[in-house]
Structure formats: C-alpha cells, structure tokens
Amino acid sequence: AQSVTQLGSHVSVSEGALVLLRCNYSSSVPPYLFWYVQYPNQGLQLLLKYTSAATLVKGINGFEAEFKKSETSFHLTKPSAHMSDAAEYFCAVSSMDTGRRALTFGSGTRLQVQP
C-alpha cells in the first residue's frame, strides 16, 4: 500500500521568501515521487519527479525537492517566492513495481504569496 501526507493545507509566504511545502510518503517498495501544481481553473501539471537517479531533483519554475529515504520525505522548496507561484500543490507517489500504475495523491497544499 502507498500513501502520501502533506502537512499544512494552506501555506502563506511573502514575495521573495523561501517556499517549503512538506510531503511524507509511505510505500512498501521503492517509490516514484512527484510534485504537481494546479493553477486556478486548470488541470494539474508536473513540477518535478524523483525516479531514483538523484536525490535532489530540480523542476520547472525554480522549484526543487529532495528525496530523504530515512525520513520518508520529499519536501518541495523554492528559494524566493513569486506572486505567480500562488496555486495548489500536490505530492504523489507510485510504486516501482507494476502492480499499481496509478498515482496516489496527497490532500494538497494551497500556497498564498503576499506582496
């Protein structure tokens, strides 16, 4: 079984401040991990994904995430928030076996960026 927990349903930061969105996962086999972003009235788009090649993963729009096996975490960060980063962010996990091809998503974190 696999699951994802996102800590904090709402996060508010000032423009230019560090963004940190937390994600912890549970998986009985080595996981693939993803961060998706959803802008208002749009579908989800991929920010970045971890597939075991490197523990620090860089994505689009200046975001990155670090896979920490010992902490079962995959937190999303960005050094300096921009107003355009305001959106909802979803962490997701799938397993490296082929038993479950679908992603399991967390409950989402809505990021607000204050001017």
Next chain:
Amino acid sequence: DVKVTQSSRYLVKRTGEKVFLECVQDMDHENMFWYRQDPGLGLRLIYFSYDVKMKEKGDIPEGYSVSREKKERFSLILESASTNQTSMYLCASSLPLSGEKLFFGSGTQLSVL
C-alpha cells in the same frame, strides 16, 4: 504537446440521471485514469484503464463505471447520479511504464442537484 480533452467544463445534472463524462487524449497513451478532486481530500482514483476494453477499480469506484472502446477515449459513467457525486472530475493519461508522468485534462465540474 500531449492534449487531454474533457468534453465539458461545467455540468449540472439532477439526482437519478445517468451522466457521461468523456475524455479524449491525442498521444496514443495506453494508460488512462479518472480521478475526482474534493477540497481537503486531494485527488482520489476512481478507475483506470491500461488498454482498450481493460479497466481496474481505483480507490472509490462505487457508483461509477467506465468504458474504453477506443484507445484514445475513456468515459466515466454515473449510472444514477447522487448529490454526493458533486465534484471536480479529472481525466489523465500516461505511457504504460511505472513512473511515467500523468497528463491531465482541465477538469469537469459536476453539480448534482
């Protein structure tokens, strides 16, 4: 770029109606998925399909069925709509291997009155 198209952006239906949500992808993807998105619950998997005429239940299949007669099209069916099926429905597709990213449609907001 992959395009996943959902036929309606907004739908309003009455309790007990049969509802069809259509999804078409243009990149020859084997896998297709239906999720529903509710505030505070994230995305929950309803059904997925990894080939034509093949389907598997997700985490919340009750009250739903699906149809995949052609590779590019995956339909979600609410046999008898109920108010608790009011939600945002998201369709997605992907290549067949584990770890492949999902491409999402822009969603259908269904209201059941």
